[in-house]
Amino acid sequence: MLELIDLSKRFGDVVALDGAGFVVESGRILGFLGPNGAGKTTAMRVVFGLVRPETGTVSWNGGPVGPAERLRFGYMPEERGLYPKMKVHDQLVHFSRLSGLSKTEANESVDHWLDVLGLAGRGDGKLDDLSHGNQQRAQLAAALAPNPELLILDEPFAGLDPIGVESLAETLRGLASEGVTIVFSSHQLDLVEDVCQDVAIINEGRVVLSGSLDDIKNRSKKRRLTIDVDGEPWIPDMPGVEVVDGPGPSHCIVDDDAPVADLLAAANTAGTVNRFVFEPPRLTDLFRAAVGS
């Protein structure tokens, strides 16, 4: 279990973290969300000791996190970077050995992950010779090859093609089922909704919403209402309705105690109802509400 407790950090006049904290249970995948500049990268760097917080602590399985613990963590930084002129296989082995793997273990693990990530046969080439997407995969391999217990990935899906996205999602689910704890940040909320069990939303250095995705949705006082009358979106005429644009028919966000039966009756009098959906909010709705835009 990873716990970030009350982290604060400022860089000059900029407040990066302002009492941020969240918890990830072992073997779960947490989506770490927030607008640009909200403090995601700083929080991740704190876990790896790259940034020293002014207040707050990070704990792993109840104990403090030091250099020894960090060797069991895998990190894919937002600023991608490996050695451009070094052979891919060699540098992945180097990083794995720095994380404490023996030579044999490192070689085996690197071969395994190159294979899983679709880079089999590319190991002997220099990083520079790989395509952008493959460099991204190599970066991921650097985080995965040491067989970490905790994976922290800063925007791991950015720059991947749809097939790459799907296979990475599959890989992460597989790792979590083996007990690996995963935290990743992303701006692709549909993807997060699809892959994560838990989320933490950070805004202006504070975690404004966190917990299991299902709980958060159920706890929410809002519901998403989608009504389609005669093939056209139909927006009920009542106070507190918020119209959101989305793919397909227009949706609206209403309170969870909205008079569903009355609305359906009203829609029925307006024409033929093709579609009437009253459902928990989506992650994008929660996100928008949480960061207040």
Add this chain to the structure above:
Amino acid sequence: MNPWRQVALLAKREFLERVRSKPFIITMSLLVVAILAIGPVISMISGGADEVTKVGLAGEELPGIEQELYDQAILFDIEIEVERFPTRAEAETALTDGRVAVVLVDGTEIVFHTSGSSRLTALVHNAVDTTLKTQALTELGLSENEIALVVEPVPVEVTTLEEQNAQDEVKRGAAFVGAIFLYISIIMFGQFVAMGTVEEKQNRVVEVILSRVRPWQVLVGKVVGIGLIGLLQLVVFSGAAYISAQFADLPDIDVAAIGLPVIASLLFWFVLGYTFYAFLYAAVGSTVSRQEDLQGALMIPIALILPGYLLAIFAAEDPDALLPTVASWLPPWAPFVMPVRIAAGVAQPWEIVVAVVGTVLGAIALVWIGSRVYSGALLRTGGKISLREAWKAAAE
């Protein structure tokens, strides 16, 4: 995991990635070949001394001149061979072709091709003079012994007040060449450290590394790995120079007696000097984010190293002067100046101790200062930060 094992892994990567690179192998090979070639080339150039100088005789020949030329050649310490030409024209052709160095015509004229060597002139002139005098004295009826008494040179002892010892001269020269080698090596490998640091910052790999190890480990690993390449290069070059010197065919010079101490001193002072400066190079390297900005930052170590080099030149000229003497005690310059003063035989044992201890302490201080600046600056990308900002950032 033992932090020093990680340092060893980092050092190993630095070492292997550079040593395996093609430019490094090619440059090393070319330089080794060049160094190996110097000895035989010197031997070829200076080899003229051992060659036989040909002296031509043309026209009318003085009786006994040939023997007298050989006798004089022994006195002049020149090995000669006399060759006869029937005519002056043929002798001149031989002179023009370089087949003879000098020709004596009719026993009255000394002919050179271009400018004459004063030694050869004197040799031939003495031979002619002695031959003619012997002839004249014989005609006067003097006995051979009496003639010898007149014409044989009286042995005169030659004494020099100050012994000009070729061995000492060469030793000082070698120490000075060593200082140049040291200067070039420290700058070169110091810059490798700085460039390696910027490179890791520029291509952002530094964050991947620092998620596993602490900044001081990265720093020490880099300095050790690159330093070992420096040592390897110095060992290879000085080994090549040593072998090369064996072929230089230098008379009166004991190559082993000069070469081995100079090589040992070079390696010793390289380790000290490099350690001192490498951490400074790493610190300034960590303050910039792009290679283009590095040149400006490198002025700081250069400004310290250059005076050391100039003081070493000074010390080679005048090892006892005040300035080089004081400089040879102080950490930034001791590695350059002290070896030259030691080779000149003027450094007192206590001075050497001060220089070594001072440099070691200075290096330790720079490890500490360098590590702190490096930690503070490593994750700051985007621009250049000052050493002071980096120092403060490390405390955050």
